[in-house]
Amino acid sequence: MGVRVQSDRQGKTQAQRAVLELRHMVLAGEIAAGGRLFEVELSEHLGISRTPLREALGMLEYEGLLLRRSGGGYEVREFTFDDVSDAIELRGIIEGMIARVAAERGVAPARLDVMRETVAALDTVVGTDANDVNFARYSELNTQFHLALADMAQSSVLRRELEHVTRLPFAAPGDFLNIQSQDPRFLRSLFISQAQHRAVLEAIELGEGARAEAIMREHARGARHNLQHVVRTDRSQLRNIPGLTLVDDKSLLGVKP
Amino acid sequence: MGVRVQSDRQGKTQAQRAVLELRHMVLAGEIAAGGRLFEVELSEHLGISRTPLREALGMLEYEGLLLRRSGGGYEVREFTFDDVSDAIELRGIIEGMIARVAAERGVAPARLDVMRETVAALDTVVGTDANDVNFARYSELNTQFHLALADMAQSSVLRRELEHVTRLPFAAPGDFLNIQSQDPRFLRSLFISQAQHRAVLEAIELGEGARAEAIMREHARGARHNLQHVVRTDRSQLRNIPGLTLVDDKSLLGVKP
DNA sequence: CTCAAAACTAATGTATACATAAATGGTAAA
């Protein structure tokens, strides 16, 4: 799944390391949305030959960050605000299907235990007061929760598709947790989110497929709400959401305040 | 979308042509599921250097047909019966979301007209009697219908995701239309399918998002029913479904007759 | 001045050689 942990930085091959570097360059705005990528220039910049660089470009195309041009070469993909919104919702749709399938087919006790432990740990982290939230730990456990969920359907097709969607910047479950906001609505959303974690675990345990699906779809809506909250009240926080620099200004301006 | 038309055969580059050839080799069973692919051997076999061959292998990994091995290199992905089933259902889930979003956001009249014409053409092709079906034309128009639907949400994220899913063999809308069956249940499924085409068009026109979504989800179920029908009554037809050679025998045997 | 064709330059696609890592086979020790 699109989880950007530090250990990814030590890629095994030059191509993999180039992926990390190029991704960073794009997300940092060093190459603008719509901007072309030139192989010779980039390979010199990264100090590698064109061969692994080309491989890296292909991988980033798979991730959805780059587009192939009809005449060859790549450009950085530009997103609209709706794209961001759709990607988040799509994640919810697929996680919803995963949760339903897990509920319908049943889950091995060991896998349920993993999720139970994660949910219990999340409960301790969230606390009972908005000032009582360990954000870093929450983010970590949130990721674990979503990884555990991805495995629950025991379906390589579903896992792979979820992985594909969440490779987009802004589409992974934890991509909105870097927002620095003291607005109580934002902080309160964590409580709601955790309630949904608990609820979907219960729905799966009880074999309630439709309920599980509905909960996960609504769960993703939380990220969409947070996105809208940021756009409306504090746009400086957009820099804390990966990939938002790639969204065109026109569609951001068009978001109703 | 995963539409395999003949014009794809003339790839612009050697890498693209290698993709076509390799895909064929895998789907024809020339390389078995789980089997390794060796670059030097394949490049000699295809008469190209390793460079475009490597590019082609990467593209087929993106399609989901090949898996990357931890020590490098690729192997052909093996599927279970459930994988096939899940892929079909997942397509329905995503097409369902597309239909809902189209209904919710509205669709430009020109796009609606395209779909109206396609549905009308499908009506003439399906006829009123099971013996009165022009299969080749149906298949063509069915593809057009699904392409038109993919465009209707006007969402690059959704279109791209649908494209990704349907790149899998057996997951594209037309992948079950090569089944040669005189069983009236199979033939009748075309009538039902076409009724669903009509219904989803109407739902989108009327802005009925939930209805549109439900119809497309059920629509994909038709392909799952046809798959089960074939497995239970006439397994010789499995060769007419792309990618079924890649499904492990064990899970095929496990399908209840 | 505009447009089309030709010439030139830059970028991408491909082949090949070299470097590095993975896999295989043989041998010795427990």
Next chain:
DNA sequence: TTTACCATTTATGTATACATTAGTTTTGAG
């Protein structure tokens, strides 16, 4: 017999040179 180690072979990763295509500039005609 099994396991570990080492040497050899094979396969993949990378660099570089060459071939082909795309893009830009220049020139000439109407």
